[in-house]
Amino acid sequence: MQLRVRAMETVLAEKGYIDPAALDLIIEAFETRIGPHNGARVVAKAWADPAFKQCLLDDASKAIAEFGLVSRVGDHLIAVENTPQRHNMIVCTLCSCYPWEVLGLPPVWYKSAPYRSRAVLDPRGVLADFGITLPAETEIRVWDSTAETRFMVVPMRPAGTEGWSEERLAELVTRDSMIGTGLPKRPDGGTS
């Protein structure tokens, strides 16, 4: 594949369709600046600031743009909140749509057939693959990203974090907890 991709890039560059130096910068951005640390800061701020949380749930694209966390967030980003009554999970059964601006590039498992096929049919079974068991009465809400709307989960704030700074709280927010296949870290360093 490496040779085939190199051949394609050479042809495109020689024909002037692309600038390889621009490709380098795109790759660098995804390797360094665009990642789940951005989403973690959004969630931590939502945990610490109820007014921000409300703005985030009302219009995540606008709230995050005004917060100035990420260079620019695309339109139609939707934040959905986990509660004791409802646990949210994000999937894209048709391809692999994912909120890149706040979570970075999706992990391989998110793009895989096992996840795309089972998340809508057997979400509790998928959660079990991640070592997560939720109470039987908790509603499991799966959001299939079939259009250009994008979703992120706001997980529940772990107990025992009262008075924590946003920076400290952000360290508890895992990527998977914002997809809905995980829970935040516990304040003692363990997983919930």
Place this chain on the structure above:
Amino acid sequence: MNGVHDMGGIHGFGPVEPEPNEPVFHAAWEGRVLAMQRAMTYTGAWNIDMSRAAQEMLPAPVYLAASYYQRWALAMEQNLLGKGLVSADELAAGHALTPAKPVKRTLTAADVSPALTRGQYARPATAPARFRLGDRVRARNIHPPTHTRLPRYVRGHGGVVERIQGCHVFPDTVVTGAGENPQWLYTVVFDGRELWGEGSDPSVKVSVEAFEPYLEPA
């Protein structure tokens, strides 16, 4: 099209296998493919819907065997050939053999920010929304042979309009050349038992983002 890409509800793919400490890319070429896709989309040669459609039209065994970035690369080759931007001889030779075809613009290293932000798909409404919040609707039992964003597992099933997302570019007509044809977009939520039957988990609810032509009153 009823392709293998439409995976919701299929059995037999095995467990989900998270990878500890996963790298951003597993090989350098994956990053090149991602960046090339972004740069080519910027030229206006094709858009995200055409990119998805090209992946869906890969032969089913190829689609299933390919990794995510392999699929992207194969689909990009198909779009490059289909738009006449490169020839098969050029891809085989790894060098340009013919003059370039004009493109609208090229992404330069001076400003790659347009390639790092998702495009805008909302459009002004051309008609009032047919459905309201709380309306009971049914996903139509349709099987278009071309690109669509209505997954098979909801077709024929009843749900409730939970959110109205505005008017958006309609992928189904973009890929056939019939234009953006903006349509109202709704979040429609289905009970798990409506989709998966009486024996299924009663605590599950699943939503899809459904364009208005996908829906009828229930």
